[in-house]
Amino acid sequence: RQQFSLLENIQMSRFSASFLRDINEHLGVPSEPPIDIQFQPSGYLFLASPESAAELEANVQLQRAEGAQVVLLSPTQLKEKFPWINTEDVAVASYGLEDEGWFDPWILLNAFRRKATSLGVQNCCGEVRAFVTSANDVIPSEPESARIKYVHIYMRDSLEYQPVACSIVVNAAGAWAGKLLEAEGLPGELCQPPLPIQPRKRYVFSWHCPDGPGLSCPLLVDTSGAYFRRDGIAGNYLGGMSPPEDEEPDPSDLSVDHGYFQEHVWPRLARRVPCFESLRVRGAWAGYYDYNTFDQNGVLGAHPRLENLFVAGGFSGHGLQHAPAAGRALAELVVHGRFESLDLHRLGWARLGQGEPLREGGLV
Numbered sequence: 508r509q510q511f512s513l514l515e516n517i518q519m520s521r522f523s524a525s526f527l528r529d530i531n532e533h534l535g536v537p538s539e540p541p542i543d544i545q546f547q548p549s550g551y552l553f554l555a556s557p558e559s560a561a562e563l564e565a566n567v568q569l570q571r572a573e574g575a576q577v578v579l580l581s582p583t584q585l586k587e588k589f590p591w592i593n594t595e596d597v598a599v600a601s602y603g604l605e606d607e608g609w610f611d612p613w614i615l616l617n618a619f620r621r622k623a624t625s626l627g628v629q630n631c632c633g634e635v636r637a638f639v640t641s642a643n644d645v646i647p648s649e650p651e652s653a654r655i656k657y658v659h660i661y662m663r664d665s666l667e668y669q670p671v672a673c674s675i676v677v678n679a680a681g682a683w684a685g686k687l688l689e690a691e692g693l694p695g696e697l698c699q700p701p702l703p704i705q706p707r708k709r710y711v712f713s714w715h716c717p718d719g720p721g722l723s724c725p726l727l728v729d730t731s732g733a734y735f736r737r738d739g740i741a742g743n744y745l746g747g748m749s750p751p752e753d754e755e756p757d758p759s760d761l762s763v764d765h766g767y768f769q770e771h772v773w774p775r776l777a778r779r780v781p782c783f784e785s786l787r788v789r790g791a792w793a794g795y796y797d798y799n800t801f802d803q804n805g806v807l808g809a810h811p812r813l814e815n816l817f818v819a820g821g822f823s824g825h826g827l828q829h830a831p832a833a834g835r836a837l838a839e840l841v842v843h844g845r846f847e848s849l850d851l852h853r854l855g856w857a858r859l860g861q862g863e864p865l866r867e868g869g870l871v
């Protein structure tokens with residue numbers, strides 16, 4: 508989607524959309540089949556209450572200034588375009604006309620992997636559990652910075668680890684990126700401030716509703732925070748809602764609380780789309796948001812004290828669409844020592860130390 512409020516997030520979306528449009532130029536491998544990420548074009552439709560209308564309108568201005576094709580709809584226009592929506596308490600809506608939709612993340616991941624392998628990258632699949640740094644070499648041992656010399660990688664079903672010497676380390680461990688920086692061998696005093704990224708469980712529910720919105724259904728984000736979209740063309744839909752901070756579910760496993768749909772999500776959906784009153788739940792699953800508890804935006808850049816460590820994580824529910832831009836930006840930092848395509852320095856570590864969160868108003 509193109510609809511964010513933070514300039515960097517909009518720019519990353521624009522970059523990624525363009526990258527995905529030309530994906531075969533970027534990631535195609537001669538003699539291999541072309542990549543089809545199964546992109547389903549469909550606008551996002553954000554609904555705003557009277558209290559949040561001004562903010563939504565300001566966001567759209569910024570998105571348009573960056574080249575995004577987003578329109579504002581009055582309640583009357585909204586009702587004309589999507590007659591199945593109950594527009595009660597909606598002051599204004601924003602709707603994306605281009606470069607929005609959904610695609611298959613697994614295909615994208617494998618396309619990146621296949622391209623990297625074709626260019627000579629060697630994959631080693633295991634878990635990093637410990638680090639060896641230059642801090643251990645220094646006497647007295649209270650250095651102000653250090654380099655990571657080795658990571659210890661544990662292969663699956665093996666008690667032995669493989670020490671891998673490294674000149675550059677990129678922590679892109681998703682929801683576990685924060686935990687990784689607490690691993691054995693990293694001097695605690697050099698890992699301040701901690702990386703505030705943790706797993707937060709999010710449910711996705713799937714339902715059938717033959718009388719539902721149908722083919723014209725966008726990805727709708729309600730004033731209540733509940734969202735849904737069409738899933739195929741056979742009357743199926745999927746959606747969910749992030750819980751309030753004080754009602755976060757226990758993230759220790761990926762079990763689904765089906766009552767959450769019944770009590771919290773369904774009533775909101777049915778209020779906004781009355782035909783959903785008769786929906787039939789088909790299934791549900793859970794996954795982990797790579798949740799940045801500081802400001803729910805990605806952390807991208809060089810670590811302040813571990814000289815050869817870079818981080819790209821904490822994208823908190825919008826990391827898939829920003830992955831091509833984040834990868835490009837990080838590669839530029841590593842190779843050229845500066846951002847070239849997009850200036851993403853505000854997403855760096857400095858804001859964590861300075862206690863200056865970046866606010867994103869378009870979180871789902």
Ligand SMILES: Cc1cc2nc3c(=O)[nH]c(=O)nc-3n(C[C@H](O)[C@H](O)[C@H](O)COP(=O)(O)OP(=O)(O)OC[C@H]3O[C@@H](n4cnc5c(N)ncnc54)[C@H](O)[C@@H]3O)c2cc1C
Nearest residue numbers: 633634635680681683709794795796822824825826827828
């Ligand atoms: C329900 C749900 C819906 C979402 N919807 C969207 C959406 O609509 N749009 C969007 O853009 N994003 C969405 N996201 C978020 C998106 O999936 C993430 O932001 C994105 O996958 C993060 O990518 P990543 O590469 O940083 O981390 P990941 O994809 O999580 O990859 C991290 C990898 O690091 C590995 N790892 C962890 N620890 C270690 C270790 N110690 N050693 C070695 N490897 C390790 C993990 O096994 C994993 O393979 C959604 C997430 C969820 C859960």
